[in-house]
Amino acid sequence: MSREKGNFAEKRAISFLEDxxxxxxxxxxYAKKLGEIDIIAKKDGIYHFCExxxxLDYEVAISNLTAQKxxxxxRSVDYYLQIKKIDTAFCIDAIIIxxxxxELIENITI
Known part of the structure; x- marks a missing residue:
């Protein structure tokens, strides 16, 4: 996917989360050598790290969420929490567009 399409998808996801x-x-x-966290959000005291x-369809979008990713x-979340000195409840979510x-899928690592 082009960076332009990725940016557009992330803007849609941000609007969705705000709504x-x-x-x-x-x-x-961006966590050095680890990767990127697309969106970090908070609701009801819980941090949500969103990918x-x-x-074109749900199956294509979700298939890009691999075990390696x-x-x-x-690792990026652990790094973020460490450098920001945050000790709080959190989950890793996926936003599929x-x-x-x-669609927001919460706690994708369980």
């Missing part, structure tokens, strides 16, 4: 009463803390957090995936996200549909 669902999430507070956006940070976007595109945005988009595609999840591993990088987990296809056509006009947006």
């Amino acid at each position: 669902c009463n999430f507070t956006i803390i940070e976007t595109n957090f 945005v995936k988009s595609g 999840l591993s990088k996200i987990k 296809s056509d006009d549909n947006i």
Whole structure:
């Protein structure tokens, strides 16, 4: 996917989260040699580290969420919490965007 399409998908995901009463803390957090966290949001005292995936349909979008990608996200989250000195409840979520549909899948690492 082109960077332009990725940016558009992330903007749609941010709007979706804000409509669902999430507070956006940070976007595109880059952890050296580990990876990137697309969106960091907070709701009801819980941090949500969100990976945005988009595609022509749901299956294409979600198939890009691989075990290797999840591993990088987990390491990036650990790094973020460490450098920001945050000790709080959190979860790793996926936001799947296809056509006009947006779906939030919470706790994808369970």
